[in-house]
Structures are given as C-alpha cells and as structure tokens.
Amino acid sequence: MQTADPIQMKALERSASRKRTFYRWLLFLILGLFGIYYLAPMYVMIVTSLKSMEEIRQGNLMTLPGEIMFDAWKTAWSGRGYAAGDVFLRPFFWNSIKLVVPAVVISTFFGALNGYALTKWRFKGDNLLFLLFLFGCFIPYQAILLPMARTLGMMGISNSIFGLVLVHTVYGLSFTTMFFRNYYISIPDEMIKAARIDGAGFFKIFFKVLLPISSPIIVVTVIWQFTGIWNDFLFGSSFSFGESAPIQVALNNMVLTSTSVKEYNVDMAAAFIAGIPTLLVYVFAGKYFIRGLTAGSVKG
C-alpha cells in the first residue's frame, strides 16, 4: 500500500468529520421534528389549562398564556365549591388507586406463576394451553360486557370494587401470562435443573430462584397493567356506581357534558391530572421498560 500524503489524509479526515457532524445535525433535526409531533398535544393541553377562558376564545391553540392561572387545575381537582352537578377528580382518584393496586398485584402474581409453570415444567399440551391464554388478549370488551354483567350479578358483586378488580384481573391474565412466559422461556433450564437436584420443590424454585431475577419483566407487566386498568372507561362505568367510580368515569363526566359553556381550560387540566399517574409510571420506569422488553416478549 502506498503511504498516503499526510496533507491529503488530513483533508480527508476533515471532510469525513464534517460529514459526520452534518449527519449528526440532521439526526437531531429529524428527532426534534418527531419530538414536536409527539409533544404538540401535551403542549396544547398544558398551555390551555393555564389560560383563562377569555384568552382561549380569542387566541389560538399555540399561544402561550398571557397570565398563568392555576384556577382551572384547582377546579378540576377539587371542584367549584357548590354542589350542583359539580364533578371533580379528587375522590375518584383514590377509587382508581383502590382498584388498580389489587388488580395489578393479583394478575401479575398469577401471570408469573403461570409463565413459570408453562415453561419450566413441560407437560403435554402446554403450548396449546398458552395459545388459549393468548387468544384472550384480543377480546373486544364491548362484546363481553353483557355476559360479564350477568356473571357478576350472579356472583353478587356486580356493583362493587370486587367486581371491577375481578374483571380487570381476569382480562389482564392473558397479557401477564404472555409477558412472563416469554421471559422465562429464555432463562436457561440449567438453573432450574440445578435447583431441583439440590432438592428444591416447585414453589421454592419459584420464590427463591426465579422471582429474584424477574425484576425487569415484573416492571414491564406492572406498567402495562397499570396503564390499561387506570385508563379503562368501559368497565369502570358499567360495574361501579356513582361515588365509587374510577377516575376515567369522572373525567368523562367532566369533559363530555353536552350542555352549557365548555370550560376548555378545566377540561384540559382534568385530562392532564387524570393522566399524571400513568405518566409518572412511564417516566420513572421507562428504563426498566426497555430492559424488560429485551428479555421478554420481543424475542418471542
């Protein structure tokens, strides 16, 4: 190979690095544009919630509030102080928490147990069983609303928090089982075999060997379930009554009322407040989400 001319080399390097910088800037530009697409609605929501109704009527979507007012937020959270059809979010917030926590815990636990049993203890028909579980992910909830109502009625829990927890747990089982099964299947069987040789039984292996290394997928499952159950409207409005309804029902009652002046700022503030828990969950656990996905459903 010829020894390259040092000046030429330098020139090539410079143009290469300029090219890299150019691509780098292009990268940021594209990512930034997409960022705007994703952030725009949230920007609109927050900005509107901080404006007064006058400003909203006169201006357009994108303008910043002339004067930042948190009144809309206060109204959305704790109401207007009079009780005439006043819907606000605070009591319903806790209803949702009371509902989500048990449902998530139970469905996650059983999902883990099922995933474990399906993958580390092979038996005839275990794949078919898994397939049957999976199909449950696709059921449109409106289609099963009535038979569910009948069943809950027969069980006597059609109008209580127990009914809602049962419904969400049941339909979460398909997803949680899928997540854990796909995660455990990529964990080497050797670990289990070693533990068995050491004399450990079914449950001991589960609690002492598998669960400790399951944190990524547990986080994934919890996030998925939390989001789905917190954001549910259909089951919440059908199987709970008035004051014990979850937060989306209250949000719906605030935002979709069909009479009188729509207070857009209150609507947006309410929508945002209702979305804060899930947002928080995503922000803080986002890291784990990626890690969990790598080890779980992605590779199949």
Add this chain to the structure above:
Amino acid sequence: MYKQVLKISAGFILAAGISASPAFAGGEAEVLHWWTSGGEAKALKVLKDDFAKNGGTWKDMPVAGGGGDAAMVTLKARIVSGDPPTAAQIKGPTIQEYDDEGVVGPYNIHSVATAENWDALLSPQVANHMKCDGFTKYCAAPVNIHRIDWFWANKKVLDANGLKMPTSWPEFNAAATKLKAAGIIPFAHGGQPWQDATVFEAVAIGIGGNDFYRKAIMELDLDALGGSTMVKVFDQMRILQGFTDEGMPGRDWNVATGMVMNGKAAFQIMGDWAKGEFANAGLKPGIDYYCLPTPSNHGYLYNVDSFIFYSMKGENKIEGQKLLASLMMGKNFQKVFNLYKGSIPARLDVPMDEFDMCAKGSAADLNYAAMTGGLLPSFAHGMALKLAQKGAIQDVVTEHFNSKMSSKEAASRLVRAVKDTL
C-alpha cells in the same frame, strides 16, 4: 350482671343503629342520569334537595357523554346483572320497550300515580308515554316538555340586514342567501347525527306537513318514506347544508349556539334547552335574540324527559321510587325545575307567570297544537320510534346531510333502512 350489661349494650347499639340511618324513613334511590353540568345539573339538584328534605337518600349515578350514549351502556349492564338503578333517565317508546323485556313490572309507582290522580294533571299524550302494560299503568314520571322545532336568531344581525324572522321556508332561504352575501354564516349547526336529525324533523313538518310527518315517521309508511314529499324535504336539507360553515361536522350544539350569540351566525335550529345558553350569557329574548318556531302549520315537536322506575328488590328502594315519583310531579318542583332547564312543565296546572316569553309562547302553542292535531312526538329525541328504527333513519339523514347524496337516493335509502328494522 354480665347478662345485664350485655342487654343494655345491645339496647344502645340497636338504638344507635336505628337513629343513625334516617335513610329508612324516606327510602333510598340510585339515580342514573347524564345531567352533569350547567342548567341541567342545577335543575336536577332541586330534585336531589327535595328528596333529601323528605328523608330520602340519593345516590347519584352520573354517566355523561353523547347525550346519554355512555349511560345506556351502563344501564344495560346493570339491568343484565340483575341490579337495575332505582330510577333512570329514560323517555319515549324506550319505556315500553323495557316493559316488553319484563324488567319494569309490577309498576311500583302506579299506586302513587293513581293516588295523586296523574291522569288529570297530564295531557293524554304525555300520560300515555308514561304508561306501561298496554298503556294502562304508570311506570315513569315526566319532568318537563321540551319543544324541539325552534329557530334561534341573533336580533342585531337580523336588524342590521333588514330582516324579520321568517315565517315560511322560502322566506328563510331568501333571508339566508342575503346573509351569506353579507358575510354572515346564515345557519349555525353542529354536525352530529342527533342534531342533523333534529333539523330534519323540523323541516319535515315544515315542508311536508303534520300529517306527512305522522304517516312517514310515526307510522313508517314506506310509500311516504320514499315518495316525492320526502324528496322535497331532503332538497330543503341540502339547501340548509349550503348555509352552514366548514367547521360544522362534529361541532357541539352549544358551540353553534355560541356562534349565534356572538353574531358570527344568524340562525340555529335547536330545542329550547338552547335558551339556557342565552340566559347564562345574560341575553334576553325579544331584545337580544329571537325565539320563533320553525315554519310549519302549527306543528309542535315535543320531547318529554322522564325517569323510568324498574322493578326493584328491597322495600327501601321501592319506597325511594314512590317518593321520587311523587316529588317529580310536585307542582313547585315542576316550576323550579323547568325554570332552570328552559323547558315547560309537563304538569298542566303550574302557573306560568315566572317563565319568559319563549316558554309562555311554547305553552300556548302546545295547547293549540294539541287541539288541532299538530302535537307530534320528536323522533330525533326518541319520542316517536323504537331505537332501532330511529337509528336507521338517523343514519340516512346524517349521511345525506354530510355528503352530496341526491335527495332521491336518500329517500330510497330511507325506505331500505327502515324496512330492514321492521
């Protein structure tokens, strides 16, 4: 000694238990509705307060959205689960539909209705809507009468353009054309299916006449549905479409009213709950805005809001139903409720002096129309037809209004759609 203490404590507990639950005095009621804001919520609060004053416990069950759409889902779920709400905001033939399914008997409130002689307090048409079991037993209580076919107009805009309120459809078309040329949106409209249907039925009685409406819409005569009169009705709908603005589809009705209020638009066709919007903004009828029935031959399209009372388990709840029903037909309640809601009382003997001029006009028109056969149940608001048929007609109407479909095509689709549901 021990036994004595036990007895005394038991006595205390029992006493405490009894005194701590006033609910038993007036019954309890779980009420499903979607009146969650504004004038409607205020109106409902009157009922809530009345109920509480009489010792009842009110459990609120609001489900807003789509003018009751979401509430219907909740309601069916509750009924199928065997635990219907004590009272639900149901009106029109749907009441009888539920009766057909067998979930309303044994008509718990009929005893109250006979005791208070509702037959004498309500016009026969309204009373019939409230009865089940072949129109013999009361199973629902009416709280108001809404008129649907109103024109609402901005007085200043009309004055500025030298126009008076139109008393015929051709007059309206001419006025609207003039306004359009002057840069005003002639017709403020919210393009949601129920609003399209509202306009349609007003046009139907205006262009086709009261008897046409009766034959085509109420009796579902297929020839009338597909005939030349229906084509003319659709023609006028097409003309009206030309007077709307581009933001029409999906717009909420109160936003359209807002357009009339601030002068961007001139006219709106809407039921008299629109009055509440004007009132809330401090506008006065005759001074800032006009309310006039849409052109027709003394037709009057009505909607009666009511609450149905399902069959119930538990003395407490049945007590609650009876109390609610009685309160709903109370004279003072009917007055105050309707003052807030913008409608007129269903009960015939309520003094009207506190009502504004639109309401007074409505009451007078109601009586006249009842006498001359122009009192017609609104199909768009669920008073005339079963839900399946109402929905089928609504689908065609809204499709036609939001497209360039020909009137003939619309009429023939109407026939097909209705046939399918029969």
Add this chain to the structure above:
Amino acid sequence: MFYWLQKNLPKIVIAPSFAVILWFVYGFILWTIYISFTNSKMLPRYDFVGLKQHIRLWSQWRWYNAVENLLIFTVLFIAICIIIGIFLSILLDQKIRAEGFLRTVYLYPMALSFIVTGTAWKWILNPTMGIQKLVRDWGFTDFTFDWLVNRDMSIYTIVIAAVWQSSGFVMALFLAGLRSIDDEIIKAAKIDGASLYSIYITIILPMLRPVFMSAIVILLHISIKSYDLVIALTAGGPGTSSDMPAVYMTQMAFHRSEIALASASAVMMFLTILAIVVPYLYSELRRQDANR
C-alpha cells in the same frame, strides 16, 4: 400421593387461571355466538332464529363501510407505526446523549387515555380552532387542513391520532431488539465493506423478525378494539364516514337495541382475529420449540 401432587403441581397451579379464562373468555365467546343466532333486541333473548342476523349484517351498508374503514385504518396504522418505529429506533440507537429524554417523549402518548388523546387531537385538527387556523393566522390564508370534517378524509385523522399514540411503543420494541443484536455481526459486515444502508436492510432487519411479529400482533389488537379513540375524535363522523366495527357493534348493542345484530358483528371480528392471529402464534410457538 405426594409424588402425584408434585408431578401435577404445574397443572394445578395453572388450573385456576385457566378455569377463569375458560369461563370469562371462551364461555363468553360461546354466549356471543349463540346470541348471534337469536332475535335479541334490547336485552338477551334465547330464541333460535338461525342465520337471520348474519344475513342482515351483510346487507347493511353501514357495516360494509365500517369494515372498509377497518381495512384502511389497520393497514395504514400498522405500516406507519412500524416504519416510524423502526426509523426512530435506528436514529435513537446512534448513541446520543438525549436518548432517555427522547425515548420518554416518544413513549408517553401511550400513557394517556383515549379520552385525553381524542379531545386534544380533536382540537388540534379542527379547522376553525387548530392547525388550519394557526397557519392561517401566520399569514398563509389559503392553507386548508380540514380532514377532520371531510368525509373522505376523516378516517385518516384517526390514523394520525392512533399512530401518535402507539408508534412510540413500537419504537421501544425495535430499540430493545436492536440493542440485543451483537455488535460483532455489524463490525464484521463493515469490514467486509458493506454500506450502513445495506447492513440494515439485509442483516439487521431480518434478524428483527420476531419484533415485527410482536409489533404487528399488538398493533392489530389495538386496531380491532378501536372504539374510544373514534368516539372521542370524530364520533364516527362526519355522518358515518369514520365508522369502525367496534363502534358499530357498541351502537347496535347498546343504542339501537339490536343485541343479536351486534353479536353477529362481534362473531365476524372474532373470526378475523382467529384467522390472522392463530396461524402466526402457532408458527411462532413451533419455531420456539424447534430452537429449544
């Protein structure tokens, strides 16, 4: 006895969940299928009328319209989400500092409920209040963007909002997949002189086949269940131009007192899901077993 317990413990452990699924999923599906053969109107009735409701279903132009919309929506929704997802994940994979922040930005839409998404986008896409007004205020008075109120284009606005909500999740899936690919393979290809572009096309993307499958399954299930978003954004309008099967089914069942007809449409939806999902899952599981 103890041995039998030990041997069958896995099955015993799964049994409760399976029993629950059997009842609440399959039992209900069977119930729905049965109802689709009855004359149920407002509440369920158990008379048998054969295929009447199914025949009715396929003679309704509204149903055809909904099915057509579902096809348009599903194809666009899945294709765009995957393209954007891959694109963004590749970009994010370039080891930039703001990765964590940007990832959250792209992912957060999924955390919001459909009511929120629909309301916000309804505003943004409304010609008299949103983007069109904004751009016109900036001076471009001829700019039109009225898809939301245009019956031919309304279905595409649902695509816009739905893509916004779900593409971040697809991006996350692909990002995880990309991260799990061995760098050695890429280095080797580079040494062999392959361009970055062809490396991606011929090596990396094929290796991500499982990710494609997962993404498609998840997106498909979101698409079939689309109800809240449609209602919040367009309510199926203008007219019924953006109607979808799930909306049709709900309206028929709960607002038209046509439960049997609605069940027939639900049966159609089940069959479609069956036809697409089962072969995929079956082949996936077969492949996994082969690899064990």
